[in-house]
Each structure stands twice: as C-alpha cells, then as structure tokens.
Amino acid sequence: MAQQHPEEWDAHHGGGGRSRSPGPAEGRLLAAHVPVPAGGRCLDVGCGTGELARHLAASGYLVDAVDRSAAALTEARRAAGARVTYRRLDIEHDSLDRLPPASYDLITVRPGRAVVRDRTRVLNRLRERLRPGGALCVITPVADAVPEHERGVALDEEEIGLLSAGWESARRYDADGLALLVLRGPAPAPPVCAGKGRPTPHALTGAGVVVTDPAGRVLLGWSVRGVWELPGGKNDPGEDFAAAAVRELEEETSLKADPGAAWVRAVLMDSVHGIPRVTAAVQVTRYTGEPAVSEPQLIRRWEWHEVTDLPVLARPLFTPSAHVLDTVWPGLLPDLPPVHRYPVAEG
Known part of the structure; x- marks a missing residue:
C-alpha cells in the first residue's frame, strides 16, 4: 500500500481538492453508534478540508481537527464554524503529547489512515487519548471494492482484521460503500x-x-x-x-x-x-x-x-x-x- 507524503496532499488540496463529505448512511451510523454525550469532545484525525469535523460539530461535539497538510487546513479554516479547532499535526511523525490523554469521547479516522506506515504504534497512541467508554471510529474504503488507482487510501480485509484486534468491541458497518469500524474498550493482551x-x-x-x-x-x-x-x-x-x-x-x-x-x-x-x-x-x-x-x-x-x-x-x-x-x-x-x-x- 503506497504512502503519500505531505507535499502530495498539499498539492491535492492546494489545487482545489476537497475531502469527501459524510454520506447519509455515514451520518446515520455515526449518530446511532457514537451519539454525543454531555460535554462530548471529538478528535478528527486526517481532517482534510474539514467536512467531517463540521458535521460532528453540528451534531454537538466539541471538535479538535488535525491534519498534516497546511493547504487542507487553510481551506478548512475558511469554512470553519463554531466548535471546531484546527491544528497542523502529523500523527505519525510528530509527538502526540500535544493531544491531552484520556480527553476524547470519540476519535475519528478517515481514509488517510491507510497511508500511515506505523499504524499499530499510532493507533496505540491515539487510543490513549480516549476517555473511558470512548470509541475510535475508522471510516475507510475497502481495497477489494475500489479501483486499483484508489487502493492507496483503502484497507484490505487483513488490515481491517489487524486494526480491529486488541479491542473489547469491534463492530463493522457499511456506510455508503465504506467500512465504518467502531472500536471500544482497549484490551491489551499478553504476548502470544x-x-x-x-x-x-x-x-x-x-x-x-x-x-x-x-x-x-x-x-x-x-x-x-x-x-x-x-x-x-x-x-x-x-x-x-x-x-x-x-x-x-x-x-x-x-x-x-x-x-x-x-x-x-x-x-x-x-x-x-x-x-x-x-x-x-x-x-x-x-x-x-x-x-x-x-x-x-x-x-x-x-x-x-x-x-x-x-x-x-x-x-x-x-x-x-x-x-x-x-x-x-x-x-x-x-x-x-x-x-x-x-x-x-x-x-
């Protein structure tokens, strides 16, 4: 699975490229399976131009939205509404100490996760930012269901299984042709x-x-x-x-x-x-x-x-x-x- 570098994303967003807005099924599933608790906070990883972050804010979450592309964040801030804070952060190469531990009820990760190489380490650091009872939600294309040229931002079935390991609950739903994974309860296991x-x-x-x-x-x-x-x-x-x-x-x-x-x-x-x-x-x-x-x-x-x-x-x-x-x-x-x-x- 090919990695894409920050400058490639900058060129994409600087040329007018935008992140995909949440589809109807995606919105319904998020509302049903990760409803906003009182004072709910969300971290949107790989927010791109901010479509999902604004959707979550409109649902009632207070949202921290991060991306490694400066061009994407510039576009996101132009449309920024209330309850969303954007910041530049490369979750693979930057320290995540800037994100407070045990502070989020929901962490969302959309297709950009597929271009992170050290996914296991990054996921471990992200789930340390979840509050008790919080959920990590990954929304991704599935490799077998997309054209060859789009597989760089898609996960295959083995990757989805690996991602779902180490959680007490790992639920998968179909969202407008995407896989929506809701992961709850980090469950570290002894080495095997x-x-x-x-x-x-x-x-x-x-x-x-x-x-x-x-x-x-x-x-x-x-x-x-x-x-x-x-x-x-x-x-x-x-x-x-x-x-x-x-x-x-x-x-x-x-x-x-x-x-x-x-x-x-x-x-x-x-x-x-x-x-x-x-x-x-x-x-x-x-x-x-x-x-x-x-x-x-x-x-x-x-x-x-x-x-x-x-x-x-x-x-x-x-x-x-x-x-x-x-x-x-x-x-x-x-x-x-x-x-x-x-x-x-x-x-």
Whole structure:
C-alpha cells in the first residue's frame, strides 16, 4: 500500500481538492453508534478540508481537527464554524503529547489512515487519548471494492482484521460503500508467540536483527503468515552471524549497515517441529536508509514499534524474534517458550 507524503496532499488540496463529505448512511451510523454525550469532545484525525469535523460539530461535539497538510487546513479554516479547532499535526511523525490523554469521547479516522506506515504504534497512541467508554471510529474504503488507482487510501480485509484486534468491541458497518469500524474498550493482551508453519527440513541457523531508530523504536515486519517478526534469516554457506544479519537487513528492509556495527549479543537454541534451531541475536547500532518492503512475498510492511508496546501486541510475535528481543531487553516479554541462551561477550 503506497504512502503519500505531505507535499502530495498539499498539492491535492492546494489545487482545489476537497475531502469527501459524510454520506447519509455515514451520518446515520455515526449518530446511532457514537451519539454525543454531555460535554462530548471529538478528535478528527486526517481532517482534510474539514467536512467531517463540521458535521460532528453540528451534531454537538466539541471538535479538535488535525491534519498534516497546511493547504487542507487553510481551506478548512475558511469554512470553519463554531466548535471546531484546527491544528497542523502529523500523527505519525510528530509527538502526540500535544493531544491531552484520556480527553476524547470519540476519535475519528478517515481514509488517510491507510497511508500511515506505523499504524499499530499510532493507533496505540491515539487510543490513549480516549476517555473511558470512548470509541475510535475508522471510516475507510475497502481495497477489494475500489479501483486499483484508489487502493492507496483503502484497507484490505487483513488490515481491517489487524486494526480491529486488541479491542473489547469491534463492530463493522457499511456506510455508503465504506467500512465504518467502531472500536471500544482497549484490551491489551499478553504476548502470544506463534510459528509460521513447518520449515524445510535442514539444520536451521540464522540471525534475528534488532535495529532501532533515533527515538529508540524497534523495527518489526508484519509477515504474510500472520506474525510480527524482526528482520533476519538463514546464514549463507560460510557466512558468519554478523554478516548474515547485515545482508538480511538490507535484502528485507533496504537498510544498510556495516558488519562492524553488528553486535552478536547471544546465540539462542530451541527446536521447531523436532528440528534444532540456532538463532544469533544481533544488534545493529548504525545504519542508513529508510525501511521499505523489498520481499512482499514474505513481509507486508515494516513498522517502528515502541519497545514498551511489545508486551501487549494484539498479534503474535514469531518465537525466535521474541527470544532475540528478550536478549536485548531482558524480562520485557514474560512466559516465553523455553530456549537455551548463550551470551556473547562484547568485543
């Protein structure tokens, strides 16, 4: 799913492009499933030119409307009515500390959410802004129901399922051909580890790579087999663990690192389907580039995750990745499957 940059949205809105106004079905569903409580406050994420924000304000909400496009907000303010405050905010790259915690009865996110790469992290930060009993409402086109050129702002069924995980209640409705999701009651779950099926029978050796961004977030990929996993893979013949880590990191994510910046922290041994498995826990301390999906047959996307979110991911961690993460951050992930860990002294 292609990402769009702020300047692309600025060009769209600066050229007269506008956000879609809520349709009749959308309006009825919002009124029925997220009615305005006394003193109700709403955060409209990716507000564009403000059509939904003004609809919610007219319904009775006091609305904070945010968008990363300056051109869109300029247009929104021209039509601004009472009860709407617009501000520029990139929910993926800016700090959300400017948004008060536990302050909103409703958070709405329309199609722009599909172009956010680190959706799991961003969603975790947004739901911290909900009041008890509040709802997060995502309104999105569905990929299978839109033309190819519109799929950049649409979610497919797998993405919708991933989005709905980790909530006590996740209801889906049809709104003028869009999927309207009403999510209530954040329900963090303990970590669950899972395999990805039976591997090809051979001696399994490889490396799992921990790489962090300047903010200390760790990179994980969402696998086609339905688990989160670190970059990494098997050794090539004659290749050491550090070299394998650097090669796999570049092949899978396009990030480039020197083997001298790859530190083997420990060697781990467990078994899978009766086959011994040896994994080197490798930490890369310097790299260049930005993560990109280069092997879509294996990984759907890469996301930077807050380390503190790892114990409550709503979907499983690949077991060797969980062991590698527990090597770098001991005790972070409780009750992991058994593993033999052999620490390596720092050179």
